[in-house]
Amino acid sequence: MGPNKNIEADYNPMQQFQKWFYEADNLYHEREPNAMSITTIGIDNYPKSRMVLLKKYTWEGFVFYTNYKSDKAIAININPKVNILFNWGNSGRMIQVYGIASKITRTESENYFDLRPRGSKISAWASQQSKPVASRIVLEKQLETYERQFKNKEIPKPEYWGGFIVKPKEFHFFEANFGGIRLHESYRLQEDYSWSKNTELNLTIH
């Protein structure tokens, strides 16, 4: 079928995301509905994907946390254009989001860090993400060191740990069904901040 273009002035595709996210969790019982892949373009110009966990989404965008010295953070600093992907196998649904990533405020990251379990806080201190560790023993030693250092103390957020928000520019919602019909709805942010919508139905062979 041909594309069916129309503009829905008040519509925000975050509503559709919210519906599918809710259903992935409560209707289709995905094991980890908040797991998403994020692809960045690195300094070597290669795209690189890895999984992260979505910790919050708002009308503004999608928030995840990481090490600001990691490959993904370095890539984002150079090129903030990213692609995130949710793949929910139980329902045959997939969502792609093109967006622009930026750091959230330090206060927001601190507030979230304070809510994390003690073990995760220690790990944030001990882990040098994207850097090879000589051995498991070295990593365990680092964990012990920080456990000793913070014994009976509040654990502050490390300077290099924090969140990114991905502000969406384009959404693609895909739904495959077993009859081989694939629904593809896409939304693009326009200059006036309204979203244009495009719907396609494709007959696909898996």
Ligand SMILES: Cc1cc2nc3c(=O)[nH]c(=O)nc-3n(C[C@H](O)[C@H](O)[C@H](O)COP(=O)(O)O)c2cc1C
């Ligand atoms: C299911 C899953 C969830 C993950 N969640 C996160 C996360 O929320 N934040 C994070 O920094 N790394 C997370 N990781 C580890 C990353 O995939 C990645 O290995 C690490 O962040 C280093 O990536 P980079 O070197 O490309 O920056 C997760 C891995 C898996 C398999």
